[in-house]
Structures are given as C-alpha cells and as structure tokens.
Amino acid sequence: MNAFRLARLLLSKKLLKELLLGVQIFFMTVFILMVIVPFENFYTDYSNLRRVFGENTSQLVQYNATANMQQNHLLNNENYDALLDEIAANDAVQTAYRSCEVLANVPYASEASSEPLKIQTNFILDSPELFALLQSQLQQGEIATEPVDNALPVVVSPHFAELYDIGETFTAESVGLHHELVSQINCVVTGVLKERFVHVGAAELSFQANPNEEALYVFASAPSPLLPEEIGWTPALLLQLKPDADALKTRDALCEQFSSLGTFQTTSDFYSEQFDHMITVQGGAWNGLMLFLFALVYLFGFGGYIVINTLQKRKVFSILMINGMYFSRMLCLNLLSSLLITIPATVLGMIAAPYLIRKLAYTTFTGITPGTVVCILLLFLGSVLFSIVATVVQWRRTSIRELYMQGE
Amino acid sequence: MIQLKQIEKIYQKAKPNEVTALKGVSLTIHDGDLIAVTGPSGSGKTTLLHILACLEKPDAGEYILNGQNVAELSERKKADLRNSYFGIVLQDFGLMEEESVLLNVCLPLLIGKMRHKEAKKAAISALERMGIPSLATKKVNQLSGGQKQRVAIARALVHKPQIILADEPTGALDSAHTEELLQLIRKCNEEGITFLIVTHNPVVADFCTRQMHIIDGKLSE
Numbered sequence: 310m311n312a313f314r315l316a317r318l319l320l321s322k323k324l325l326k327e328l329l330l331g332v333q334i335f336f337m338t339v340f341i342l343m344v345i346v347p348f349e350n351f352y353t354d355y356s357n358l359r360r361v362f363g364e365n366t367s368q369l370v371q372y373n374a375t376a377n378m379q380q381n382h383l384l385n386n387e388n389y390d391a392l393l394d395e396i397a398a399n400d401a402v403q404t405a406y407r408s409c410e411v412l413a414n415v416p417y418a419s420e421a422s423s424e425p426l427k428i429q430t431n432f433i434l435d436s437p438e439l440f441a442l443l444q445s446q447l448q449q450g451e452i453a454t455e456p457v458d459n460a461l462p463v464v465v466s467p468h469f470a471e472l473y474d475i476g477e478t479f480t481a482e483s484v485g486l487h488h489e490l491v492s493q494i495n496c497v498v499t500g501v502l503k504e505r506f507v508h509v510g511a512a513e514l515s516f517q518a519n520p521n522e523e524a525l526y527v528f529a530s531a532p533s534p535l536l537p538e539e540i541g542w543t544p545a546l547l548l549q550l551k552p553d554a555d556a557l558k559t560r561d562a563l564c565e566q567f568s569s570l571g572t573f574q575t576t577s578d579f580y581s582e583q584f585d586h587m588i589t590v591q592g593g594a595w596n597g598l599m600l601f602l603f604a605l606v607y608l609f610g611f612g613g614y615i616v617i618n619t620l621q622k623r624k625v626f627s628i629l630m631i632n633g634m635y636f637s638r639m640l641c642l643n644l645l646s647s648l649l650i651t652i653p654a655t656v657l658g659m660i661a662a663p664y665l666i667r668k669l670a671y672t673t674f675t676g677i678t679p680g681t682v683v684c685i686l687l688l689f690l691g692s693v694l695f696s697i698v699a700t701v702v703q704w705r706r707t708s709i710r711e712l713y714m715q716g717e
Numbered sequence: 718m719i720q721l722k723q724i725e726k727i728y729q730k731a732k733p734n735e736v737t738a739l740k741g742v743s744l745t746i747h748d749g750d751l752i753a754v755t756g757p758s759g760s761g762k763t764t765l766l767h768i769l770a771c772l773e774k775p776d777a778g779e780y781i782l783n784g785q786n787v788a789e790l791s792e793r794k795k796a797d798l799r800n801s802y803f804g805i806v807l808q809d810f811g812l813m814e815e816e817s818v819l820l821n822v823c824l825p826l827l828i829g830k831m832r833h834k835e836a837k838k839a840a841i842s843a844l845e846r847m848g849i850p851s852l853a854t855k856k857v858n859q860l861s862g863g864q865k866q867r868v869a870i871a872r873a874l875v876h877k878p879q880i881i882l883a884d885e886p887t888g889a890l891d892s893a894h895t896e897e898l899l900q901l902i903r904k905c906n907e908e909g910i911t912f913l914i915v916t917h918n919p920v921v922a923d924f925c926t927r928q929m930h931i932i933d934g935k936l937s938e
Contacts, residue, residue, distance in 0.1 A: 310833060311827045311828075311830060311831075311833060314820075314827060314833065315827060315828070318813065318816065318820075322815050624813075625813055627811075628811050628812070628813055628824070629824070629828065630796070630799075631770075631772065631799060631805055631807070631811060632799065632800060632805075632824050632825045632828050632872075633796050633797060633798075633799045633800020633801070633825055633828045633829065634796060634800075634828050635792060635793040635796035635797075636792060636793075637793075
C-alpha cells in the first residue's frame with residue numbers, strides 16, 4: 310500500500326488533467342476495439358485454416374462454380390461428379406473435399422402466430438472429413454453421419470438450437486436464386502456448436518461465428534450424390550495437393566482445363582482477394598489509418614503525460630531520492646502512477662465498448678478477443694517502454710543534487 | 718565513524734567556469750560528535766554535506782563510512798543509507814509543498830516500507846518532539862518558514878538515524894525557536910545521535926562541541 314501512497318505523489322494535483330487523460334484512454338480503448346474487428350476476423354480465419362492444415366495450407370486450391378453455371382443450373386449432379394472424377398485423376402491432387410452451401414427456410418412455431426413462421430438459415434454440407442472437424446467445436450451432443458429415420462443428422466449453431474434442440478426434427482426448404490422452393494430435406498439435430506465456433510470448409514475456407522450476428526447455421530455431412538438436380542446449391546471444392554506439387558502451376562492447369570466450369574484459386578489468391586475486399590469494401594484501409602492514428606495519439610497521449618509529468622515532478626522525484634528512494638523503485642512508482650489512470654480507463658473502455666459500438670452502429674462488436682487484448686497490451690507496452698526510456702534518459706543526465714536544484 | 722580523506726569536488730570540470738568546491742578536505746567524525754561547520758557563502762559547506770549524505774560523489778579522495786569505502790557502494794546501498802542511517806535537513810527544507818505535514822514526515826518510513834499505521838504514529842511522535850503536532854494535517858504550503866524548518870527537522874528525526882546532516886537548520890527560526898531546537902539537538906545527541914550542522918549562526922556554532930571552518934573549499938578545525 311505504501312507503493313500506492315508514494316505513486317500518488319507523482320500524479321498531478323489537478324484532477325481535471327488526470328480525468329481528461331483517463332477519458333482519452335477510455336475512448337482510445339473503445340475505438341481500438343471498434344476498428345480492429347475486420348483485421349482480426351481476417352487473421353482469425355486464416356489462422357483457423359493453418360490450425361487444420363498446418364504447413365499444407367499453401368498446398369490448398371479452392372474451386373467455386375461460376376455464377377453463370379449456377380444461374381443456368383449447368384453444374385448438376387452429373388457435371389459435378391464428372392468434375393470430381395477428372396480433378397481426382399490429376400496427379401497433383403491428393404484429396405478433394407466437397408462442400409456446398411444453400412440458403413434454406415426453416416419453419417418454426419411462434420406464439421405470435423397460429424401459422425408456422427419461416428426463418429432463413431445457412432445450410433452447409435461438407436465432405437465427411439471437413440464435417441468431422443466440427444467435433445472440437447461442439448458444445449453438446451455429437452456428430453453423426455448415418456441418417457436417422459430418413460432424416461439427415463445435423464449440428465446447429467446455438468441460436469438455431471433455440472428453435473430446434475438436440476433430438477428434434479425439422480424440414481429445411483432450400484430456395485433458389487429467385488426465392489423459389491427447390492428442394493426439401495428432413496433433418497434431425499444431433500449436436501449444438503459453441504457460441505463462437507470455427508468452421509473450416511471450402512466456400513469460405515474458414516470462418517469464426519460471431520455470436521452477436523445471431524445468424525443461424527446448420528451443418529451436415531455431404532451425402533452422395535451431393536446435389537439434387539436443379540436446385541440452388543452453391544458448390545465448392547477444396548483440393549489438397551500433394552506436398553511436392555506446385556500449387557501455382559496446378560491452379561493454372563485446372564483453370565485451363567475447367568475454364569467453363571468455374572474458378573480455381575490457391576489459398577494465397579483467396580486470402581489476397583479477401584484482404585483486398587476487407588481493405589476496399591469493409592473500409593479496412595480507413596480502419597487501418599484510424600488504428601494507426603489512435604495508436605499514435607494513445608502512445609503520445611500517455612507517453613507525453615509521463616514525460617511532462619516526470620519533468621514537472623522532478624522536485625518530488627529528488628525529495629524521494631534524498632529520503633532513500635532508489636532508481637529502480639522510483640521507476641516502478643512512476644509507472645504505477647500512470648497505471649492508476651490507465652488501468653481503470655482501459656478496463657472501463659473495454660466494458661463500455663460493446664454498448665458504445667452497438668450504439669454507434671459502426672460495426673458489429675465481436676467481444677474482447679485475443680487480438681484486441683494483444684493490440685491494447687501492445688499499445689500499453691509501447692507507452693510503458695516510452696516512459697521508461699524517457700525516465701531513464703532524464704535520470705541519467707542529472708544527479709540527485711542537480712535534480713533538486715532544478716526542481717519546481 | 719566517518720572518515721573523509723583528501724576529498725576534492727570540482728563543478729563544471731574542464732570548462733571556463735570551473736569551480737573547485739572542496740580542496741583536500743579531511744575529516745573524522747566520531748559517533749556522538751556534535752559538529753558545526755561554518756564559513757562564508759560559496760565556501761563549500763553544502764557540498765561537503767551533500768558528499769557526506771551520499772548525494773554527490775567526490776572527484777578525488779576517499780570517504781570511509783564505518784570502515785567501508787563509500788565509492789564501492791551501489792546506488793541502492795547509498796539510498797538505503799540515506800533512508801535509515803542519515804537524517805538530512807536541507808537548506809530549503811526539501812518538503813513537498815502540496816502534501817500534508819504528516820505525509821512529508823512519514824516519507825522516509827514509507828520509503829523504508831514501514832506499515833502506514835506505524836509510520837503515522839512515529840511521525841506524530843516526531844512532530845510532538847518538535848512541538849508542532851497540531852500542524853500534522855496542514856499542507857506544507859500553508860506553513861511559515863519557521864514551521865517548515867521544524868517539519869524538515871521532524872522528518873530527519875523520524876526514522877531515528879545515526880547521523881543527522883543539517884544544512885542551516887535554524888536559518889528560518891527566531892531566537893526562541895532556535896533555543897528550543899538546540900535543546901532538542903542536545904537531547905538527541907545525548908541519546909547517541911551524531912550531528913553535523915552547517916550554519917552561519919554563531920549561537921549554533923558555539924553550542925556544538927566541535928567547530929570547523931571552511932574557506933574556499935579548505936576545511937580547518
């Protein structure tokens with residue numbers, strides 16, 4: 310407790326000044342949490358993919374059907390199977406993971422209406438290997454692949470589980486591009502995913518669910534044949550190449566071979582496109598600039614305070630030293646005095662961020678994630694280092710006596 | 718016991734405005750001594766006191782404290798000496814103007830990691846010794862020069878040091894308070910505390926058992 314008493318001596322006696330610094334740090338924290346979201350989502354997705362495929366991540370090639378093919382239903386079962394056979398025959402390809410996604414309406418009973426209402430759901434069918442990856446993301450239940458009473462076993466996101474829980478059955482109605490009903494599929498819920506689950510698939514390669522988005526997800530193992538004819542499925546493939554295969558050359562060869570059926574991208578192509586999308590469409594460039602400016606303001610706001618305060622409190626420093634304070638403890642006290650302002654302000658900022666960000670409707674708050682914590686810690690650490698350097702330089706230049714003589 | 722051997726201190730070394738503050742100063746301070754150091758302004762009295770308090774390093778010579786060469790001590794060890802072995806009264810008091818008298822007096826004890834409650838008790842006792850317990854809650858900037866001087870002395874006494882190094886401790890006191898302070902110094906000295914007092918006041922100098930004079934950085938007894 311003595312440390313707090315002594316550290317308090319190093320704060321300015323002007324409450325307003327310290328209050329303003331606290332408010333500044335509070336808003337910096339909120340803004341940092343706000344602008345880092347797109348960056349963090351991007352890198353979280355990429356790291357999820359790396360977690361599953363490790364060094365082989367660079368040996369992945371993704372296939373998506375062209376919009377033209379989907380619109381004209383050219384990629385029917387027959388074509389898709391033929392495509393799979395031909396791709397599997399390619400020497401460079403080790404495994405081809407199937408995946409497809411559709412928007413499906415799911416009816417549910419509501420107290421507000423006597424008729425069942427319908428809600429739109431993201432229905433994703435994955436190769437058994439990709440579907441099995443969801444095992445580690447389960448909150449309850451299990452992953453099953455064998456149909457139960459002709460119903461397809463599915464695992465669902467927590468929000469979906471509020472409509473249909475484990476053991477319950479429902480009928481998903483897939484809708485086409487013009488919102489027409491194209492197929493019905495009976496499902497039984499066997500498992501519920503975590504709030505913030507991670508999915509590694511083919512269409513988006515990887516994504517982390519955002520609990521605040523309240524989107525409904527249903528996952529199932531892709532049956533064979535995968536596609537009922539003339540439906541609006543969006544098919545995709547994830548090709549894992551052999552370790553010695555040249556990913557770029559294979560991509561080019563596949564693009565040439567199947568130019569009419571869709572596009573092939575390597576992982577780096579995909580993420581480079583995603584990054585561009587994030588920068589241009591999601592305002593990532595602005596966010597980056599803002600983040601940089603906030604970092605500067607934060608660093609110099611806090612660092613500047615430490616330096617100015619150190620200069621203004623030189624007499625207090627020297628009085629403490631004359632009475633037996635040694636340099637390292639002095640430095641700790643100086644840091645502690647700064648922490649007395651910054652820690653409450655940062656914590657309040659982190660608590661208030663979800664409400665303020667939602668209020669500003671600027672972006673969706675994804676919660677305090679490791680990335681945001683690391684970002685704040687880095688800025689904080691930078692400021693602390695800045696203050697240490699400033700204090701050390703200042704101290705080395707002056708003896709105790711000179712400090713005392715030059716004090717306030 | 719303290720021994721200074723041929724101490725020299727030069728400010729602004731090798732610059733046109735170079736000043737030699739101390740020239741070959743040798744001094745032995747025995748436990749229980751009551752020493753006055755007198756001399757004109759700028760003669761090196763305060764520099765001598767700062768060197769004794771380990772606030773400054775001499776440019777030449779040896780400072781032996783209880784058989785230990787001070788030059789070999791770490792900065793932390795010197796800080797510990799200032800915190801527990803020495804009591805220091807500075808010429809312009811060295812008090813934190815915006816803080817309470819109590820906190821200022823507690824300071825060496827808080828730095829020495831004594832529990833706040835005990836430190837407070839010891840500080841009040843030191844203020845009582847100086848006859849100013851009623852000032853405990855006042856801010857230093859509300860005090861007169863004489864009151865500040867007594868607060869500074871209370872702070873030097875609070876941790877029961879072995880040696881008190883005082884720079885003009887009666888400079889801001891009237892004759893009545895000077896007499897009171899001298900009686901207190903005598904009492905403390907009888908209890909075993911060694912004093913080295915830098916002063917211009919002949920009453921204080923005469924009161925001490927040893928008198929030293931310093932002129933142009935040269936010390937004589």
